[in-house]
Amino acid sequence: MVKLLIIEDDEAAAGSLKRGLAEAGYAVELAHDGERGLQQAQAGDHDLWVIDIMLPGRDGLSVLKALRDQGRRTPALILSALGKVDDRVEGLRVGGDDYVVKPYAFDELLARIEALLRRVRSFGSGPETMLELADLKMDLLSRSVTRGGQEIDLQPREFRLLEYLMRHAGQVVTRTMLLENVWEYFFDPQTNVVDVHISRLRQKIDKSFATPLLHTVRGRGYILRPEA
Amino acid sequence: MFGVWLSLVLLLCLLGGVAGFWWLQRRRQQQKEALLRRQLVSVTQSSRQTGDNIAHDLRTPLTRLRADVEDALRHDDSEMHRATLERVLDEIQNMQNIVNALLALSQAEAGVMRVRKKTVDLSGLLEELIELYIPSAEERQLTLQGRIAPNLNIEADRQLLARIFANLFDNELKYVPAGGTILLTALASGPHVEIRVEDDGPGIPVEMRDKIFERFARLDPSRTLSGGSGLGLSLVKAFAQLLQGEVRVVESSLGGAAFILTLPASAAEVSKPSP
Numbered sequence: 300m301v302k303l304l305i306i307e308d309d310e311a312a313a314g315s316l317k318r319g320l321a322e323a324g325y326a327v328e329l330a331h332d333g334e335r336g337l338q339q340a341q342a343g344d345h346d347l348w349v350i351d352i353m354l355p356g357r358d359g360l361s362v363l364k365a366l367r368d369q370g371r372r373t374p375a376l377i378l379s380a381l382g383k384v385d386d387r388v389e390g391l392r393v394g395g396d397d398y399v400v401k402p403y404a405f406d407e408l409l410a411r412i413e414a415l416l417r418r419v420r421s422f423g424s425g426p427e428t429m430l431e432l433a434d435l436k437m438d439l440l441s442r443s444v445t446r447g448g449q450e451i452d453l454q455p456r457e458f459r460l461l462e463y464l465m466r467h468a469g470q471v472v473t474r475t476m477l478l479e480n481v482w483e484y485f486f487d488p489q490t491n492v493v494d495v496h497i498s499r500l501r502q503k504i505d506k507s508f509a510t511p512l513l514h515t516v517r518g519r520g521y522i523l524r525p526e527a
Numbered sequence: 528m529f530g531v532w533l534s535l536v537l538l539l540c541l542l543g544g545v546a547g548f549w550w551l552q553r554r555r556q557q558q559k560e561a562l563l564r565r566q567l568v569s570v571t572q573s574s575r576q577t578g579d580n581i582a583h584d585l586r587t588p589l590t591r592l593r594a595d596v597e598d599a600l601r602h603d604d605s606e607m608h609r610a611t612l613e614r615v616l617d618e619i620q621n622m623q624n625i626v627n628a629l630l631a632l633s634q635a636e637a638g639v640m641r642v643r644k645k646t647v648d649l650s651g652l653l654e655e656l657i658e659l660y661i662p663s664a665e666e667r668q669l670t671l672q673g674r675i676a677p678n679l680n681i682e683a684d685r686q687l688l689a690r691i692f693a694n695l696f697d698n699e700l701k702y703v704p705a706g707g708t709i710l711l712t713a714l715a716s717g718p719h720v721e722i723r724v725e726d727d728g729p730g731i732p733v734e735m736r737d738k739i740f741e742r743f744a745r746l747d748p749s750r751t752l753s754g755g756s757g758l759g760l761s762l763v764k765a766f767a768q769l770l771q772g773e774v775r776v777v778e779s780s781l782g783g784a785a786f787i788l789t790l791p792a793s794a795a796e797v798s799k800p801s802p
């Protein structure tokens with residue numbers, strides 16, 4: 300079972316987070332302040348840490364920095380207070396791997412945890428040159444895409460979008476994750492810009508084929524997978 | 528409350544100005560006083576309206592939330608409960624957006640928002656933003672076109688710049704009726720770059736062209752249409768100022784609104800970002 304440590308002082312928030320993550324199949328351990336969080340992280344063999352920045356006593360950034368200084372490389376997702384624009388940069392600088400602003404949507408956090416765990420699992424397998432999902436193939440060197448042997452013509456951005464989806468195949472990715480990773484914008488526009496790009500991509504990769512690969516997960520985001 | 532303090536400070540400054548000029552020239556002073564009095568009135572009015580609007584903008588959704596939840600609790604219907612919770616979540620998201628925007632605004636205006644300036648390929652960024660918005664524009668039967676001079680490089684914060692244009696494009700997509708045209712032009716003009724976002728939509732009446740950049744200012748005060756809260760353009764203005772630029776709105780030759788953003792063109796022109 301995948302083990303998570305959540306360092307979060309708001310016990311009510313930590314409690315519902317724990318319940319949600321347990322329902323998603325994770326073993327969850329809680330710590331309510333920085334000092335104890337640090338000890339639990341050092342003592343445990345967690346697969347991922349979720350660390351709130353604003354903690355009583357020792358703050359989250361200093362906890363993470365201490366852990367990184369000890370050479371611990373467990374992936375860390377940082378939770379920051381609303382509106383602290385600089386926390387993202389600061390958090391990534393001390394060794395955070397991803398970052399979510401409070402108040403966050405549970406699904407956003409879950410999707411990012413899954414993406415981080417996935418990234419760790421595929422780490423060390425060397426640079427890939429080919430991505431495949433069912434009969435969809437992406438050649439990263441020649442930058443070409445085929446489905447069922449048939450060439451699919453993609454714009455450069457559509458290629459990046461599909462590449463990101465293929466690297467996270469089988470896993471929900473949110474609109475915000477796509478904006479950050481495919482377009483490199485760290486804010487959410489009002490207009491549903493991502494949705495329309497997704498539906499254009501879907502036209503190209505799914506329209507003339509029997510089994511759709513790119514699915515919308517209502518209220519959460521998108522998932523690329525062979526079954527509905 | 529922010530607005531009230533701001534208006535107090537402004538009041539003091541204006542009064543100080545009056546006192547200084549008093550013994551200088553009686554005639555000029557009389558004219559000035561009249562002008563200042565008008566400004567005082569408009570400053571206090573607008574800040575009072577701002578305060579009222581914050582309260583209004585948060586109280587309206589709170590009232591709705593409360594009524595909705597109470598109604599659901601009176602019934603023993605799980606389907607209804609579910610629908611209520613979904614509406615509650617939407618409403619929370621709206622309030623969260625308002626609070627986020629207000630926080631960003633006060634941070635930007637107080638100069639505590641850190642600006643990460645680097646050389647930005649403005650031409651490239653604008654092309655990218657057009658590419659990002661074109662499908663959404665087309666979905667609403669709008670034509671979005673760019674006439675962007677090549678190689679415009681500026682010292683700026685890419686995220687702030689993108690947020691400025693995203694806000695302007697979000698507005699275009701909301702306020703320009705189907706069939707309309709949106710044009711983005713960017714060119715170097717002396718020590719500045721000038722970027723225009725204009726359209727053939729309904730435009731902004733002359734008397735509203737300054738006002739529209741104030742918090743919560745909307746042409747349709749009922750807030751029923753499209754449901755915006757009137758904070759987008761105040762963010763645009765605050766971010767433009769953080770980048771040592773400015774923004775204004777005039778009438779477009781296309782017939783609608785033209786938002787004009789001017790930014791310093793080169794590194795030499797740019798003062799150090801605030802700490």
Ligand SMILES: Nc1ncnc2c1ncn2[C@@H]1O[C@H](COP(=O)(O)OP(=O)(O)OP(=O)(O)O)[C@@H](O)[C@H]1O
Binds near residue numbers: 699703754
């Ligand atoms: N291109 C435009 N054409 C006509 N009217 C516009 C245009 N852009 C903005 N407006 C008017 O200016 C008002 C203020 O715009 P602003 O972006 O500040 O707020 P909003 O769009 O109403 O809400 P928010 O951006 O906070 O969601 C709008 O409500 C609208 O009436």
Ligand SMILES: [Mg+2]
Binds near residue numbers: 697698
């Ligand atoms: Mg707006």
